[in-house]
Amino acid sequence: MSKTPLKSILATSVMLLITACSTETRTSAAQNSISNTEQAKNVIIFIGDGMGVSTVTAARIFDGQSQGLKGEEHTLAFEDFENLALIKTYNTNAQVPDSAGTATAILSGYKTNIGAINVRPHDSIKKMVLNSCVLKHEPPTLTQHAKKAGLSVGIISTARITHATPAAMYGRAVDRGWEADSDVDERALKARCKGLAAQLLESPADIILGGGREKFTDEQLSQWRSKTGHIYVENSEGLRAAPKEQTILGLFTPSHMSFEADRPKNTEPSLAEMTGFAIDALAQRQTGYVLMVEAGRVDHAHHGTNAYRALTDMQALNEAVKVAKEKSGEDTLILVTADHSHVFTMAGYPVRGNPILGLVRRPDPEAGGAAKDYAKADDGNPYTTLGYHNGPNIRKDDSPALTDNMVQAKDYRQQTAVNLAYETHAGEDVPLYATGPGAQNVRGVMEQDEIYNVMANALGWK
């Protein structure tokens, strides 16, 4: 047998590597094969901020167990949608993305830099200043596009309405931090760039509900309210009384709305209530509509390694999807996805039906059911099923031994492996669930910006 010289193998390998690098292309099952069937009158897109697959699985079990079930066989409201895809979430300059770049991909159809909202990667502050903040060649925002197509628009978030995800529905910013005018870079402000709050008030959206009053000045709000047909509300009661045919802005809290676990029910509407209100109001207009609903605080709970609040906010999202399924007709494309994942994991061989927030007890194959004792780590301590790769709660030698009461409490922060002040996003793919006209284009592994094409195609846009 003749041996190929090593030098020649290396040369071939290098050549193959060069070929592989130079031919990196974007391919996906849905790419180039979007099929055109019946048209959707309405599109509702739910974005669970930070809702990776592990979050969906844990939420499914948590929701099932809160109804007295074992949990594993339970299904969330969107898990019976007939179409499903995995979504690649990277930003143009980041392997692990943030919500600004990912929301731009989902809602405007192109990928951009981490932290950027509806501007291209090359749109620097310098360029914005040079162009007096007018970017003539950028595609319209989803709100502008929908209004131009004669549709009504709703924007809902439990985060500040000027936060990255909802902002990608109506605004542009080189830096997602430009929420109020006072947050905008001085050079950009001089060049007449506006904060996202001001951009929202200038946008033609019909129903806008969320948190973040503190990002608007009293003058901005009173000017907006003085326009004919504009109704501003600040609490649940105001929302319930609001005439649905008007343009409605509801800002229910100074900053983000409360986590579902802490929500004062008489003053702050639930995500489900806001969703129901918006669908009724938009459907009444008979124009067809685009509605974006963000469960914005799943992400915030994860950043604090507080699984309890992440999962209760997931339950709030689940209730909102149920409302959308009930209220919208067969002419509505409903999408449920996440902008990115979190370093949240579910592990350790717990027995079936083990409390999802609890300490791990393994199955006892001899006696059946759960083992009498908790499973122990190498340091002799019990551990939880749920944990985070990084974040603020690393276990130290003098940390107290965990008890089930401790770890199932609302304020418990799960253990982490890498010590960081805030837990981070994760870079693996996230799910996209779809039902209704156009849902057939959700399949395989897709680039995140293709979600926009799915919506545009369903609505018959070019």
Ligand SMILES: [Zn+2]
């Ligand atoms: Zn985040």
